[in-house]
Amino acid sequence: MAISAQAPDIQGERQSGQDVRTQNMMACQAVANIVKSSLGPVGLDKMLVDDIGDVTITNDGATILKMLEVEHPAAKVLVELAELQDREVGDGTSVVIVAAELLKRANDLVRNKIHPTSIISGYRLAMREACKYVDEKLAVKVEKLGKDSLINCAKTSMSSKLISGDSDFFASLVVDAVQAVKMTNA
Incomplete structure (x- = not known):
């Protein structure tokens, strides 16, 4: 065949x-x-x-x-x-x-x-x-915003995600981490 x-x-x-x-x-x-x-x-x-x-x-x-x-x-x-x-x-x-x-x-x-x-x-x-x-x-420079504004932005970003229940803790953690590694033009 x-x-x-x-x-x-x-x-x-x-x-x-x-x-x-x-x-x-x-x-x-x-x-x-x-x-x-x-x-x-x-x-x-x-x-x-x-x-x-x-x-x-x-x-x-x-x-x-x-x-x-x-x-x-x-x-x-x-x-x-x-x-x-x-x-x-x-x-x-x-x-x-x-x-x-x-x-x-x-x-x-x-x-x-x-x-x-x-x-x-x-x-x-x-x-x-x-x-x-x-x-x-x-656009607003991050330096002009206070830490409270940055934390509120982070909370808003995480509001629909799984970690929203602990948003205060995680928002503060994220803001601290970002500020620790940010680069400045010296």
């Missing part, structure tokens, strides 16, 4: 255009809507049930996104973005909501016959201007 080598059929069906952009935007919007109501100090809890029936109740967006079984490619990218952001700074929820909104607005601009390259250039310009504004108007 001879086995014949067949070339795999990779032709498939290719889609492009506004319909695909709209589908991608809708999938990302759906992911954002799932975590949107859990955001902030009055965020709602979600009850998640996995394949074997285990129940998880949480309002942590990163946990919600990890437990989702996302199949859509664009939505998967958004979930991966949230995981990276959560690993880097501890908050992946906000980035999902902002990215979904930017995609929604970009889709509206494309519908109004604005080329995607122009939209990307506009977003990059807006990013540069926003960073410049934060640096010039909103």
